Amino acid sequence: MSAHSHEQAGTPGHPHPHGHGHTHDGIDWAAMIGDLRRDDAMSADADAEIARRLIGPIPADTEPTVLDIGAGAGGQSVAFARELLARGGGRLVIVDAVPELLEAAQQAVKVALDGDDRVRVQTVHADAAAEDFGAGIPAADLVWASRMVHHLPDQQAGAARLAGLLRPGGRLALAEGGLPVRCLPWELGIGAPGLQDRLLALRDAGFAQMRADITGAISMPYGWNVALSRAGLTEVTSFSVLTDHPAPPSQAVRDSVAAWLRGLSERIGDRIGEDDRATLRALLDPAADTYIGAREDIYILGVTTVFLGRR
Known part of the structure; x- marks a missing residue:
């Protein structure tokens, strides 16, 4: 389940990364690929809805260029690729600072496209925290970043x-x-009621400390x-999925919840009571x-909010 570093919303899994190995936020993103893939499987329907809502408004006479910044293991990239394919094609540019994640996302998209070359896929190794970020990245109709900023x-x-990566009329969308x-x-x-609330409070405190550090x-x-x-940007609005x-x-939900709880317990460490x-x-x-x-009463329920504005 979502160990999104701030786990602000969404599904079980881990945060969508942006850095190389242990980045300035102190997180080793490359070690999380398995959990990121599990997260992507749980959020596939939400990712597809996001792709439809963001790519649908792009003018029909445009061959869209979509940037996925900090793509993690590629779940949203896959949804964008499928939506671009459904409208006839386009270009998808996957950007990340972790080479292992770029490879994982590119491979996920390759499998999803199954040899269809109407969607051109490009990867760019770049760190969104760098002052020269944007060099070598094409201007886009849609720039997407999920829990990265x-x-x-x-x-x-x-x-x-x-926002500077947008073409005139393009939109930036931040999850x-x-x-x-x-x-x-x-x-x-077992134990005192309300465990999840206490764990989430500790997680949020940990996020605040991560920001401070x-x-x-x-x-x-x-x-x-x-x-x-x-x-x-103008026409700033938001929607939620x-x-x-x-x-x-399902077994996938069982595995995801167990992985979330395990990851969260490791991250909060000694800050939790005995x-x-x-x-x-x-x-x-x-x-x-x-x-x-093994429980029959576990589940996954979350809401992701997407903020967007137009250049």
């Missing part, structure tokens, strides 16, 4: 750099915010719609009757 030292400057993903019942029959971090004390307006895998869970730590050990033991992945 909030890892940059200067989030407002990052949004402005992304930032939404509602925290839910997957556990409030009372588990980034060298040169600059506060952005306003919402993403304001950030897009300050980046010079739902990810809903209700109980009883009672909750003991509960987590019991929930994460596949040989125990208390194993979280």
Whole structure:
């Protein structure tokens, strides 16, 4: 389940990365490819809806160029490729600073296209935090970044750099915010009720600490719609998409929830109380009757909000 570094919304999995190995946010993104792929599988329907809503308004007489900045393992890139194919073709440019992720995303798109060359796919190795970001990246009708900008030292400057990649009339779309993903019942029959709320509070505190620890971090004390307006964009708005895998869970949901809980317990470490730590050990033991992945009442429910504006 989503270990999005801020896990602001969406599905179980991990944050969509932007850096090389251990980046300025201290996260080793390349080690997360397996979890990112699991996340992509859970969010496939939401990703497809996002692709339809963002690519659909591009004028029909345009061969679109779409940039996916910080593409992770390629789940949204796959959705964009399929939507471009459905309208006859276009160009998809996958941008990331982690070579292993570029390769993973490119391979995922290659499998999805199954040899159809009407969608031209290009990869660019670049760090969105770099001052020269944009060199070698073509101007686009749509620039997409999912849960990436909030890892940059200067989030407002990052949004402005992304806006600068747009063609006149093009749109920048940022997946930032939404509602925290839910997957556990409030009372588990082991430990104190409300475990997930306590874990999410610790996760959010950890995100705040991650931001504070980034060298040169600059506060952005306003919402993403304001950030897009300050980046010079107009017609700023937002929409939200739902990810809903209700109980009883499929095996994929079971695996995803167990992976989320395991990853989250590792990341919060000693900040959790001893009672909750003991509960987590019991929930994460596949040989125990208390194993979280064996429950019939786990699920995945989350909301991803997309903020967008036009150049």
